Amino acid sequence: MRLKTQINIAFTTLLIIVMGFTAITLYSQLKGLLVTNETRQLEESGQILITSINGANGEILVSTLDTMLDNLDLKMFLYNEEDDEVTYTNLVRSDAERLAERHDTAPTQKNTIWQDSRNSYVVKSIKTDNDQNMVILRPIRELEEVQESFFQRIFLVFLIGVMIAILISTYLTQRLVRPLTELKYQLKKIQRREFDNIKSVKASGEIKEVEQSAIEMARELNRYITSQRQFFQNASHELKTPLMTIQGYAEGIKDGVFTGKDQEHGLEVVVSEINRLKQLINEMILLAKLDSEEGIYKEGQIEIKELVDLTIDRALPLASDKDIKLTYNKPAEIVINGDKEKLLRAMMNITSNAIRHAKSRVHISVQPSSIRQVEITISDDGPGIAEELMPNMFQRFVKGEGGETGLGLAISRAIIERHNGIIRAGKSDLGGASFTIIL
Secondary structure, eight states, X not given: OOHHHHHHHHHHHHHHHHHHHHHHHHHHHHHHHHHHHHHHHHHHHHHHHHHHHHHTTTOOOHHHHHHHHHHHTOXXXXXXXXXXXXXXXXXXXXXXXXXXXXXXXXXXXXXXXXEOSSOEEEEEEEEOTTSOEEEEEEEHHHHHHHHHHHHHHHHHHHHHHHHHHHHHHHHHHHHHHHHHHHHHHHHHHHHTTOGGGOOOOOOOHHHHHHHHHXXXXXXXXXXXXXXXXXXXXXXXXXXXXXXXXXXXHHXXXXXXXXXXXXXXXXXXXXXXHHHHHHHHHHHHHHHHHHHHOSTTOOOEEEEHHHHHHHHHHHHHHHHHHTTOEEEEOOOOSOEEEEOHHHXXXXXXXXXXXXXXXXXXXXXXXXXXXXXXXXEEEEEEOSSOOOTTTGGGTTSTTOOOTTOSSSOHHHHHHHHHHHTTOEEEEEEOTTSSEEEEEEO
């Protein structure tokens, strides 16, 4: 069932329940209100009748009473309790006598309803000056007719209200569903990878937030697909180069083109290229695992000081070979959660890059950046990062001058982002490149 239909049904059902409950409540309370109002009117009419009787010096003028009762559209009888006699009535006398016999004719403040075998009456009893009980009656059926008329009007209003509500609901639902429908078509374009054909949807509130998330997802998906395509292109190129070198020297040695020292040099090149190829394949496999395998990360508590010390220990031989001074500040006792080996791999990739490009110095700095964050900065005094490389610094197979496989920084970013961290590159105070890791 479509969302528009579901919303209309839900809204209409809720309206019917609310209005139905209201109508039933009004209908059930209406009779009581009518009886109360009728009792008050009977009392007012009774006072008029008593005034007329008292004005006749206690003598009842039957013709006058009959005329007044006809004008007031009332039924009434006078009952003398001492003589147990109905002295006057405009009812059938036998009916009046039967009512007087079955019911208490004494005045009361409560709403009174009398019933006999044929009719029900709203009754008001008033004491006259000559100690008779004036009993005024109104048939219940007249009130029931008013009640039924009121209910018919309520029901008519109910139907009109439901129809208007359905029209309003349809209009509002259409306005609500239209952006969702347009968003569905945009998502279909994302499914077909038509990223350049995606259009913004006119919406507000949560739908606008979903639309923005969908556009961001499309951009990220487009970036990912593009990067994957570039990855395979670059990977094939990077793998093809050493393979062609190995093939060329192997065929030359086999065919006797290289002999003596040339053959020995060729074998050295083949071994070197095999090692380079092995390193490249291992890093590609590691990067694929970092992106896809959950179980590759083994979390535990890591002291930042220990992580920096291990990085220094492993990077020191490379720094000594290149006559680079490796310095660092003494970090405070900071403990984080993460995979120590993977974070050490990320630190080593960045530090070794810094050492290869530095002129004379590499510095590692650690400092808290907020209550729950620590910032690690690795700086060098080399030539820095070329402006054209900066936007794609952490993409796969992006290499600067003197780079090796072009996967080291991509691996570092994958490790740090899987630790919910951030890595960014910039210019250092030493004049070269600066890489900042926030964990």
